[in-house]
Amino acid sequence: MPLGTRTYRGGPQSGGYGYGGTLTRDQTRGVFGQVMGLVALTIGFLALGAYVGRNINGGSSFIFIVLGFGCVFGLNYAAARGREQLAIGLLFGMGLFLGLFISPVLVYYTTANPGVVYQAAGATAGFTAAMAAYGYATRRDLAVYARAFFWALIGLIVFGLITLFVVIPGSNIIYCVLGLGIFAFFTAFDFQRLRSANMTMAVPIAASIFLDVFNVFLLFLSLFGGGGTRRN
Numbered sequence: 001m002p003l004g005t006r007t008y009r010g011g012p013q014s015g016g017y018g019y020g021g022t023l024t025r026d027q028t029r030g031v032f033g034q035v036m037g038l039v040a041l042t043i044g045f046l047a048l049g050a051y052v053g054r055n056i057n058g059g060s061s062f063i064f065i066v067l068g069f070g071c072v073f074g075l076n077y078a079a080a081r082g083r084e085q086l087a088i089g090l091l092f093g094m095g096l097f098l099g100l101f102i103s104p105v106l107v108y109y110t111t112a113n114p115g116v117v118y119q120a121a122g123a124t125a126g127f128t129a130a131m132a133a134y135g136y137a138t139r140r141d142l143a144v145y146a147r148a149f150f151w152a153l154i155g156l157i158v159f160g161l162i163t164l165f166v167v168i169p170g171s172n173i174i175y176c177v178l179g180l181g182i183f184a185f186f187t188a189f190d191f192q193r194l195r196s197a198n199m200t201m202a203v204p205i206a207a208s209i210f211l212d213v214f215n216v217f218l219l220f221l222s223l224f225g226g227g228g229t230r231r232n
Contacts, residue, residue: 027198028195028196030199031194031197031198031199031202032194034199034202034206035194035197035202035205035206035209038088038091038202038203038206039206039209039210039213041092041095042091042092042094042095042206042207042210043095043210043213044095045092045093045095045096045099046095046096046098046099046102046210046214047099048096048099049064049095049096049097049098049099049100049101049103050099050100050102050103050106051099051103052099052100052103053099053100053101053103053104054103054106054107056100056103056104057104061100061101061104064097064098064100064101065097065098065101067093067097068094068097068098068101071090071091071093071094071097072094072207072211074086074090075087075088075090075091075094075203075204075207076204076207078090078203079200079201079203079204082200084203087203087204088203091203091206091207091210094207094210095210098214102218105218105221109221109225113225116221116224116225117221119220119224120217120220120221120223120224121217123220123224124213124216124217124220127180127184127187127216127220128187128212128213128216131184131187131188131191132187132188132191133191134188134191135187135188135189135190135191135192136191136192136194136195138188138192142185142188142189142192143189143192145185145189146189149182149185149186149189152178152182153182153186156175156178156179156182159171159174159175159178160175163175172222172223172226173223175222176219176220176222176223177223179215179219180216180219180220180223183212183215183216183219186208186212187209187212187213187216190205190208190209190212191209193205193208194209
């Protein structure tokens with residue numbers, strides 16, 4: 001199921017919270033480096049959680065996803081009030097809890113077909129790099145499409161829930177392809193936000209980018225793992 005929250009609705013030049021009107025090149029590079037460093041460290045905590053949770057019963061995954069979501073909301077609250085260290089701690093906590101959440105899934109795939117995990121990781125890296133480059137470079141204001149894609153994400157979640165109870169031929173492929181299209185936009189959108197963000201938004205944007213990568217990885221994992229329906 002796709003995870004994530006959108007932390008900003010305005011366009012790259014709209015002057016919303018955490019967005020300066022004009023940033024110098026050095027300031028832009030500084031924010032970019034800060035965000036990418038936070039994303040990399042959060043992925044490291046994700047990997048740590050997946051490793052630590054390899055022997056945990058899959059039935060306890062629900063609590064980890066709840067804690068992960070709690071960290072998402074908490075870090076946005078902390079960042080909005082200037083408590084950067086707390087926000088960073090919650091960001092890393094989110095990565096750790098989501099790693100614990102997906103650990104049983106990774107154990108299953110690495111036992112049944114390890115190649116699927118490597119393929120999903122490689123595809124995620126290439127997919128993210130391509131959409132990040134587009135989002136960071138394009139002059140088109142992607143914010144005007146954000147609301148439509150938000151509702152598309154809600155529709156995808158509803159579709160995923162329906163397919164848990166109703167057998168729809170090829171539903172897994174439909175779900176994954178649509179999900180990848182939605183998160184292609186969100187990845188590009190978040191990198192466009194990064195182009196004009198200042199340091200006050202570094203942690204929330206890092207969280208959004210991390211969740212984009214996390215969802216893309218899960219979608220590729222499901223797609224490469226096979227299965228014609230979501231119930232398989």
